[in-house]
Amino acid sequence: MDDLTQPPLPATNPFPAHCLSGAVRQDWTRDEVEALFDLPLPDLIFHAQRIHRQHFDPREVQISTLLSIKTGGCPEDCTYCPQSAHYHTSVKAGRLMDVAAVVDEARAAKAAGASRFCMGAAWRSPKDRDLDHVCAMVERVRALGLETCATLGMLTAEQAARLRNAGLDYYNHNLDTSAEFYGEIISTRTYQDRLDTLECVRAAGVRVCCGGIVGMGEGRRDRVGLIATLASLPAHPESVPINLLVRVEGTPLAAEEAFDPLEFVRTIAVARIAMPASMVRLSAGREDMSEETQALCFLAGANSIFYGPKLLTTPNPKRGRDVELMEKLGLMPMR
Numbered sequence: 449m450d451d452l453t454q455p456p457l458p459a460t461n462p463f464p465a466h467c468l469s470g471a472v473r474q475d476w477t478r479d480e481v482e483a484l485f486d487l488p489l490p491d492l493i494f495h496a497q498r499i500h501r502q503h504f505d506p507r508e509v510q511i512s513t514l515l516s517i518k519t520g521g522c523p524e525d526c527t528y529c530p531q532s533a534h535y536h537t538s539v540k541a542g543r544l545m546d547v548a549a550v551v552d553e554a555r556a557a558k559a560a561g562a563s564r565f566c567m568g569a570a571w572r573s574p575k576d577r578d579l580d581h582v583c584a585m586v587e588r589v590r591a592l593g594l595e596t597c598a599t600l601g602m603l604t605a606e607q608a609a610r611l612r613n614a615g616l617d618y619y620n621h622n623l624d625t626s627a628e629f630y631g632e633i634i635s636t637r638t639y640q641d642r643l644d645t646l647e648c649v650r651a652a653g654v655r656v657c658c659g660g661i662v663g664m665g666e667g668r669r670d671r672v673g674l675i676a677t678l679a680s681l682p683a684h685p686e687s688v689p690i691n692l693l694v695r696v697e698g699t700p701l702a703a704e705e706a707f708d709p710l711e712f713v714r715t716i717a718v719a720r721i722a723m724p725a726s727m728v729r730l731s732a733g734r735e736d737m738s739e740e741t742q743a744l745c746f747l748a749g750a751n752s753i754f755y756g757p758k759l760l761t762t763p764n765p766k767r768g769r770d771v772e773l774m775e776k777l778g779l780m781p782m783r
């Protein structure tokens with residue numbers, strides 16, 4: 449019988465075997481990532497699943513819950529975001545939540561099966577007095593036995609160190625798309641600003657959660673650029689959220705065309721192969737995804753989801769629906 453753990457490369461595959469070895473490497477080129485995207489879908493999913501199994505138990509899915517601790521009124525102009533003050537959406541700006549209220553939400557998330565609790569604030573960057581409150585939240589959420597994650601905008605090295613000292617496990621800061629397409633999506637900060645914050649987070653010893661959004665009108669070359677950039681950072685992000693654009697009324701991307709689900713699956717598979725030891729997270733956009741698309745994403749190497757009825761301000765599948773899907777697929781929460 450053939451050894452299915454080491455299949456021969458398909459005859460159509462022109463690129464070097466090291467791309468499909470499952471080894472963690474930071475020297476990915478755009479051409480290599482593009483060649484992965486170009487593989488026939490069955491080959492791509494086969495290799496993604498094979499590599500996934502080298503690093504993870506394929507039945508386990510890491511569960512995160514995301515809470516908006518400060519909603520709306522953001523000075524940034526991200527064209528996908530209903531929390532930007534530049535656009536007229538149904539999101540109402542609120543103040544930073546009380547520490548005790550955040551801890552209550554974290555306790556409920558843990559009871560519902562989450563192992564990581566992410567706190568998101570709609571800021572360009574946190575003010576130092578706000579960071580005092582966020583550090584208190586991090587300390588108390590961590591004391592519940594949850595991993596902690598925050599997404600607060602751009603950080604200085606000092607702010608990243610303060611969060612690390614409070615016990616922050618992960619910091620989320622997405623690159624969103626390729627460097628070339630970034631200016632089409634956001635004008636109030638640069639790609640380099642994002643990379644600088646990622647460097648501060650890494651230098652502080654906080655693990656990195658960094659991914660992007662597909663379906664914003666970018667081309668495949670931009671998805672290639674995003675993944676090639678992530679996979680050639682000095683260390684791969686430990687978590688790689690891949691979001692599908694949620695087209696929110698009032699934002700400039702509200703009328704964007706629906707994105708091809710199979711291209712979304714390809715993006716997940718390429719992320720899995722290029723960053724084989726990272727958690728690849730199915731993030732925003734699951735509410736509108738069929739069970740079949742989500743199943744293909746798990747097959748392509750996704751092994752993390754956001755769980756709970758809301759993702760910051762946009763809808764997410766109800767908990768019961770996720771439990772049912774995981775049961776149907778024979779998946780279980782990662783311990």
Ligand code: SF4
Pocket residue numbers: 522523524525526529530531532533569570571572601
């Ligand atoms: S994505 Fe974040 S930074 Fe951009 S507008 Fe929304 S809350 Fe602000």
